Each structure stands twice: as C-alpha cells, then as structure tokens.
Amino acid sequence: MSEIDRIRSFLGAVRRRVLWRAGLQAAGLGGGAMLVALLALGALAALLGPASFWPGLTVVVMSTLALAALGFGVVRHLVALRGDHAAARLVARLHPPVASDLQSAIELGAPADDPRRGGGALPVVSASLVRALSGQVARAIDPLDPRALLPLRPAALAIAGLIGAGGLAVLAVRALPSLELGLRTLLARPTLFEGAAVSVAPLVGDVRIDYKFPAYTGLPPHTVEGSTGDVVAVKGTHVRIQTRPLRSAQKALLLLGDDGEGGQVPATLADGHLVAELDLTESGSYRFWLSPLLGRPVREQRSHRLQMIDDAAPRVEIYGPADRLDLPSPRPVEIGYAADDDFGLGAVDLVYRIGDAPEQRQLLRDGHGARSARGRTIWDPAQAGRVAGQRIAYRIEAHDRDEVSGAKAGSSRTLYIVIQNPLESLEERLDRQREILDRLTEDLALRLERAPGAREGATPPPADATVRVTTVRSMHDTEEAHLALMGRLLDDDRREANLSKPLRTALAGIADRLGRLLRGEAELLVAQKPGAAASTSKLEAHGDKQVVELEKDVLLLDDLIGRQRLEDLASLGKELTDAHQRLQDLLNRYKATKNEALRRQLEREARELRARIADLAQKIAAIKARNDVSDEWRNMPDLKQLGEKLQKFDELLEKGDEAGLGQALAELGEELQSLRQMLDQNAESFGAERFPQENRAVSELMKKIGDLEGDQRQLQKDTQGLSDKQEAEVERRLKGQIDEFIKRENEKVERLKQRLAGVPTGDRESALASDVERARESAKQVKRLLAERDLAEAKGEAERAASSVDRAMERMGEQNEARRRRNRAGDEGERARAAEAMGDARALAQEIADDLAKLMPSPGETLTPEGREQARGQAERQGSIGNRTDDAADEVGRKLGKLPGLEKAQGELKGAATRMRQAAEMLRKSETKQAAGAEREAADRLAQLRDSMQERSIGGSKNQHDPVHIPGADESAAPRAWRQELLDAMKEKAPERYRDDVRRYYEELVR
16 A cells, blocks of 8 residues: 555544544534424413314424534535545644645645646645655654544534433423324324314304204104204204304314214305204214414313103013913903103014924004004914913013114003813813713712602602601702702802803803702702601692703703714804814915925914814714714714825925815815815704704894895895085085195195194193093094095094194193192193193194085085985985894894893894994985995894804803903993093083083993
C-alpha cells in the first residue's frame, strides 16, 4: 500500500467514526425529543379526549422529529465529510501538528483530473517530492487513533439521556392512568362516539315519535308529540323520530348503545328538521350525533331509551268436568277454555295424547287477532282411534300471531280421562243385569211352585197356616235381598252414569213396582196371627199379584238385556262402516299425494278395523253362549269371509298395489254394509216385536216430524227463491254505487275499529270490557257482511255496535263518578282521551248504520205486487205448519211426555213453532231473507229432534251418546243476535224490588 493510500485509509476511518458518533448522538437526542413529544401529545389527548386527528397528528410529529434528527445528526455530517479534503480539514482541527502537511499531501496526491490540479491552482511538484511528503505524513498519522481523536462521550450522554427519559416516561405512565389512556388514544382510530365532543346542553328540541306497529298486533299507528326521545314499543315496530337540531350541522346520526357499540342510524337533515327511522329489534339506547361543517362532531351526554316490550305467550285456562275423569266407555266430553294475549290470538288447539302415542291436535278456533277468546266444545275421544283402556291427557294450547319473533304458544294445565274397556264395561253391566234376572226368575219359580193350585206334579202347598206364613216370609226375605241387588245397581248408576236414561227408567220402574208389592206383603206378614185362615188367604191373594208382576218384570228385563246385546252389535256395525269410510278417504288422498304418512295411517286404520272385527266376533260368540236372545234374532253374519277380504287388503297395501287396493276396499265395504244391515235388522225387528207400543208411538211421532220438516224445507226453499229475487232487485237498484259505497263504509269501519282498539278497559272481566269487546266484534262483523254485500245484516250489526258503545260510555261515566266519590287520583288526560275515542266510535257506528238505512230501499219496495202476494201466501203456509207443530208438541205432552228418551221432545217442537211464527211475521213485512233464515233454523231443529229419536235406545249406554258436561256450565242454543239482545237487556237496571224476578226471567229465557 502506498503512502497516499495509507493516508486515505486513515481519513476514511475518521469519516466512519464521525458518522457513527453522529448517528448515536442523533438517535439519543432525537429519540428523547420524540419521547417528550409523545408524552406531551398523550397528555393533551387525555385532556381533550379521543379524536380522529390524533393518529395523523402523532405520525406527523414523530416523523418530523425523526427526519430532523436524521438530517441534523447524520445527513449533515455525511454531506460535510463526503471527500478526503473535508476529512483532512477535520483531522487538522482535531490534531493541529499534522494540519499543514496532511492537507498538502492530500492536495498533491489528488488525481490529475481533480479540479484542484487544474487552472494553475497547484504548482507542479515532482513525484519524488510528493512521495517524500506523503511518507512523512503517513509516518506522522500512524500513531493517531480515530477513536482517540473522536471520543463517543457526547453520543453516550445522548443515549443516557434517552434511557433516562424513557424511564421517566414509564414512571409517568404508571403513575398517571390518564396519560396511558391518552397514549392509547394517539394510536387508536376512534369511533364516531369516541371522536365526538360531549355536549351538556341539548342538541335537539321538539321531538316527535311516530310508531308503526307490526301488523299482527292490530294496533293503529301512534304519534307522541313533545317526547323526551325515549322509544317504548313491541319488537318489530317501525319508529320514525323527527326533531329540530339546535346547532348547525351538515351531517347527523343516531349512535346506538351506551358507547356507540350498536352502530349508527343515518338521519336526514332538511328544512331545519332531523328525521331518522329505525326498526326496534332489541332494547338499548341511542344518542344524537351532529357534525358541523367545520370543527369537531358533538354528541349528547345523556342517552335516550330504546325499550322493547316483550310479547308474552298467550295465557290459557281449561275447564273440564274433572281433573281426572273415569269413564266406563268412550263418550263426548265438554271442554271449556279461555285464552287471551297481549296483541292478538292465532290458532287455539285442543292437544291430546292417547296413552304413549304421539300428541295429536284439533283446531278449535282461529282467534283472527282477537285479544281474548272463550268458548266450549264437545270433544269425542273415540274419534281419535281406539281409546279403550287408555289414559288420555288433554290440554288447550293457544298461539299468538307474532310474525317478528315467531309465534309463541301458551298452554293450559293438563287434564286426564281414563276410559275403561267398553267391552268389559258392557259385559259387567249385563252380567249384573243377568244376575238380577236370574234371581227374579228364581223368585218367580218359587212362588209358582208353592202357590195354591200349582201345576200337576209340583210339591203341594202346606196345609198348616203357620207353615204357609213361614214359607211366604222366607220368599219375601229372599225377594227383598234380590231387590236390594237391583237397588245397588241403580245406586252405582247414579254415581257413575253407566246406564242410559231409558234403561235406568225401566229398571227403576221394576224396582218401584216390586218394592210396593213387597211393602204390602210385609204389612200382611206383620199383621198375621197364627192360625188365622183369613189372613192367610190375603197373603195368598197378594202372592198371586206378586207372581203376575214378577212374570211381567222377568220378561221385560230379559227383553231389555237382549235389546242391549243387539243394539250394541248394531252400534259396532256402524263403527265398522264408519271405519271403512275413513279408509276410503285416506286411500283417495294417498293416491293423489303418495304421502308416506298417509300410507302409515292407512295401515293403522286397517289394524283398528281388524281389532273392531275381533270385538264383534267376541260379542257374537258371547250372545250365542249366553242365550240372551231367541233363535230368530241370532241370524249373525259369518265373519270369516270378511276377515279374508281384510287380509287381502293388508297384503295389497304392503305391496303398494293401488289399483288392487281400490277394488279390495270396495269389496270390503260391500261386506261391511251387508253386515251392518243384518245387525240393524236384528235390532229393529227385536224392538218392533218386544216393544211394539213404544216403537209404534215413536214411529208415528217421527213420521209427523218428518212431514213437518219436509213441508218446512219446501217452504224455506220457496222463501229463499223469493229472497234471491228481492236481493237481485236491490242489486239492480244499487248497481253502480254499491262498490263505491262499500269502499267508503269500509274506511269508516276501519276508523271505528281503530277508535275501539284505543279504548282502555282495565279489567278484562269487567262489564266495560265486555261492552267494548262486543262493539269490537260487531265492527268485525260489519266489515265481513259488507264484503258479502249483506247490507241488511251489516246495518243490524252497526246498530248493535252503537248500542254497545252507548252502554260502555255509561259504564265509563259510572266508573269516573265512583273515582270522584272516593277521591281517587287518576290520569285525567287518559280518561279524557278514552271518552273522546268512545264518542268518535259511537258517532261512526251510528253513521254507518244511517248510511246503510239511507241506501237500502224498504223491503216492500223491492218486491213486485206478485212477489208481495206470494210472500203473504207463504206467511199463511208458515202459520199453518206452525200450528201443526204446536199440535204435535201438545200430543207429545199428552201421550209421550213420560216415555223414556222423549222428555225434551215437546220443548223442541214448541221452540220450532216459535221460530215458524217469527218467520211468518217477517214474511208479512216482506223481510224474506230474515224469514228464510228463521225457516231454515226451524227445519234444522225438527231434523235434530228426528235424528235424536231415531238414535234413541233403551238398552244403549248413555256413555255412548250424552256428553259429559262441565259442572255448573250454562248452555244456550239461542241464535247469536237474539241471545245478545237478551244479554243486553239483562244488564238494564230494573227497580230494586223486581230485580231478582227480572234476572230469573231472563236466565230462564236464554236457556
């Protein structure tokens, strides 16, 4: 290495040493400055709070300090020492003894193209002299150490300052949590909530909130003026918030949540108003957020409440005959229910489970949004399949119509029915009756054998009077014991209601007649004196009466048992044909849908049918074994062929042969129909021969009722034809205006419903609530009838709505007066609004009724003269049929009133005659539509009476026909409008002294 290279190497080392020291010093000082600046910014951020500009400002300040440290600490030295000449001058300053020679050596040793050598700037020196100078300088700088010339003390001090500043910063952050929060604020991008300034003063004024509730609630839109901003509504409500900003702003938002974590809702600013809309889906809070054109956004300090009202599940009550009802055989059960919901009911179902089978449900009614629903239904468990020996759990389940969160169900408590095996139950009853028959037969045999003049070969009667009396007393005691056996049967029936009313009446008659005879015989036995021949004669004469009565009772009881047997078979035959019809319906549905569930149901129904056929076979075998009926009524069907056809159906069902299934089911139906006809014929012919008088009387009455029904149906058909002509004339007269009229009236009905919906009623069981609910129901009926263009009925419903509102207003006035008398405070404003809503509803209902009255022509105007003459003729015909019905009712009262099973026939006939007279009066007024309805109702009552008489059975069990009613529940079959008018009249105040009499009168009238 040449001397000049050694010099340049030394200068390079010096340059590097300078840059290293400068870099360390710049890092220390710059880092310290940045740390101090960061702490200052953090303190300022803690004071001012989060803002969107903090991250950017922090980056700018830190970048500026970093660039300044780099520029002044490193780049400046790098630029100043970029050549050997600058490094030589630095060494000359640091070590003066080599200053002149070092600079000369560098200058003389510069390359020829160096600018310093051109232009005569440097003298021309020989190369040897330059080498000599360079060698001298090289020897002079060899002892020099760049580390000694440039110590790192300044850099060390700067680094120490940085470390000290860092330690102080850590201590400050730990001692001041706000400073730590401020430092975090510098680096975090704030939310709109965090980045806004907090305003203690209100930001908005004149808040108005518009509520649009979900459709399923049935609530009308509601507006709250001068609101505090709190929102309270059911989930799914659409809320519109309108207010006036108190500060100028170019953007507005609603920040959701306590800290804005719920997001934001955009708001529009126009014409000095702020409008925001949201759907209430959960409870929370919100704040108004305003952003000015210049400056920091601002938000409210206090939040506004968003409260979601829970839509609770419906509340349901069930009313039944008992919590646990034990029945000897399946029979209908009356079930009452009451359900209510906050915003409207949907489906109300009866849910039941038979044994361990899956739950099944039966729709009772659709609430159609009504707040409450009450009703009763007659439910026959036997319709659900085989229930013999099963425990049935049942309850009422009501659903609401919540379309937002999903429909919720409320359930009542669970009640239970335990049904015995009907075959075992019937057999047990018949066994007890057969035991009584056997005992009575034994008594008859004893009396016949020991009576004077007994048939040849019998044991002669004892000659001694004392022995005779002793014998009679023994027979008397035995018969009393047997009569007690019958008494126990009747007592058990009073508790369990196992027997039908006709059978109960017949058995009670036997017991009563035999009891009277036994009491008379007991008196003779008490008065008997030993050896008194006359007294013995009286005993023997009385014994003859006893024999005659026993003969009649034995024959009657035997016939009753036989009739029960045959009618039970006939009833089972009907069940078989009904089961076949269900199979037919299921098969048709399965062919149409190929639904696998229907196929499984087909299999279940087929198994049920097979089980019923097995029951029938068992009962037929029992009849043949017990000899309960004579041979002429034992023409029992052969069930072998029926079983083969059912087996064929099962096989085809398993194979899925649809064509073959239809044919097999048809053949099975023919066999079942033939079987039913045979069983029915046995029961009918038995009844006709053994109970001829009763059957003849019932048949004659049924014929009369059938003739009356036929004439009434024909009259109703003629009246309906006249009514159709009358309605067509009304349509013709109103053509062109009825559509627009109905549209206008529907709008009024909607306003009426809204007014009634906003009326607070308090207790749902109060009379006020009942009146308001009745008015709401009438409003719904008006809308339905208008859609059906039934203007006359719509007018009547509108008038009923007005009447109900009148009564509700009276009751509301009475409640307010009672509050004032008791000095009870209340919300006067709410009561005033309720009274105003009721007044509006009353005016609307009356207006609708008046509109309908003005629009509709009078009934007489819509009939031609020939039509009016026809209506008068029909009124005469109706009067004649009514008179004949009254005559039939009187005949029932005279001849058949005490006949078992016909106790209510006279009342039903009288009720039908009353409706006929009402129909005749309507025809005279040309009110043909109303007359046709009354005529139809009268005909239906006759048909129901005829059907009940046709199904009347002496031997059948009441459990198979009469429903189990709710204890104490009232009943009424009166038409809805008539019954409502009576109930309204019942609520009218009567004079105090007559109040109880009036109440009893109306209670009797509506039954």
